[in-house]
Amino acid sequence: MPQTLVIKIGTSSLTHSETGFLALATIAQLVETLSQLRRQGHQVILVSSGAVGVGCARLGLTERPRTISMKQAVAAVGQGRLMRVYDDLFSSLQQPIAQVLLTRSDLVQRSRYVNAYRTFRQLLKLGVIPIVNENDTLAVDELKFGDNDTLSAMVASLVEADWLFLLTDVDRLYSADPRYYPNAEPIVHVDRIDSLNALNVEVGDRGTTWGTGGMMTKIAAARIATTAGIRTVITEGRSPQNIFKVLKGEQVGTQFAPQPQPVNARKRWIAHGLVPAGKLYLDHGAVNAIRQAGKSLLAAGITEVEGEFQSQDAVQLCDPVGQEIARGLVNYNSTELQKILGCHSDEIPHILGYAGAETVVHRDNLVLS
Known part of the structure; x- marks a missing residue:
């Protein structure tokens, strides 16, 4: 064949x-x-x-x-x-x-x-x-x-x-x-x-x-x-x-x-075609939600933002010790994420002054490493 x-x-x-x-x-x-x-x-x-x-x-x-x-x-x-x-x-x-x-x-x-x-x-x-x-x-x-x-x-x-x-x-x-x-x-x-x-x-x-x-x-x-x-x-x-x-x-x-x-x-394009423009460090709860339950990444689970990037750029998602667990397309730029990291989704419009996406990285745009 x-x-x-x-x-x-x-x-x-x-x-x-x-x-x-x-x-x-x-x-x-x-x-x-x-x-x-x-x-x-x-x-x-x-x-x-x-x-x-x-x-x-x-x-x-x-x-x-x-x-x-x-x-x-x-x-x-x-x-x-x-x-x-x-x-x-x-x-x-x-x-x-x-x-x-x-x-x-x-x-x-x-x-x-x-x-x-x-x-x-x-x-x-x-x-x-x-x-x-x-x-x-x-x-x-x-x-x-x-x-x-x-x-x-x-x-x-x-x-x-x-x-x-x-x-x-x-x-x-x-x-x-x-x-x-x-x-x-x-x-x-x-x-x-x-x-x-x-x-x-x-x-x-x-x-x-x-x-x-x-x-x-x-x-x-x-x-x-x-x-x-x-x-x-x-x-x-x-x-x-x-x-x-x-x-x-x-x-x-x-x-x-x-x-x-x-x-x-x-x-596959997200995982291997794109060059990551930054890193998001996550707490243990967010890591488990992504790894075990296949969920999207929310701002509440982010502890640190590294690099400068725009919305829809690829970023690495890392566990607390810096090990990459996934990659994905981000819905916010790095400046916005610095303001909303660790916050619940319903707080985002008040912090930024406008309604943004509910998720930082949606599970459809996220690939486990």
Whole structure:
């Protein structure tokens, strides 16, 4: 049965760690695998890292740039080269591709989020494989995805994919980094990602010389995807044909089961598309009302307001010790909330001088973290 697949491959799989040059044999295998998946009727999206690594090799740089401006310049050099390689290889198999460069702001505004969805859907309908990367040349720090693991999970959520494959430099998730801890235990199946502690995993965020993400970002990406009802797999990037084995039901890599009741598209946008503009600290009563009873947030339950924001901005809702419990769209700006925090709803018109919303964050605009 045809399915929608999002495949993310990391810099560590696309390039040789010693030189930063492209690993052409791996890329050729990847292209052949994805083209074959398309011929089988699947809809395929590739999220590809590597632009910065390729740019470094092209410019003769020996280490990854540290400043934003340098990284963006190097990405601009590498992105065209990377797409040229992909286009040559996919063209030899008569498979059309498209370049899609995204910034976080493309997913922040609801209308642009919907437009991105329609663009992907149209490309897939045409039989094209979109190749996605973050628009490193233009992205500003506060509106960056940060890593392509997160980007791939958000793209998978956006297009309502069936599978997300995270191809990396290890064959699966381990209880610790097997490169440094020989006794690390492999983890084959994960039913639910409530926390890293529940997974019993020690995760370093070392990544590689050329990549940005360690295993931490992959687990975070799996959490985003499984919340959207997407089955997620971490497996070895040097063997992209493993995707066929997974689709046949073989236990390859680490597989994360999708949540049985996925969050709807609007709430996924609130949880993952938006960048929070502030924090609201809540008392224990409000935390329990939101967590246990699924209720809206009222002003009476707020103990502290942090940040400057406008009405309808996204904010983090935190428990008394600062742990995020939810995110939501707020009905008041930060100045108004400073005046009404801790107050009952019927006092708000008197304090502000006008009738505001009864709730600070309505439960329809609130997503548990």
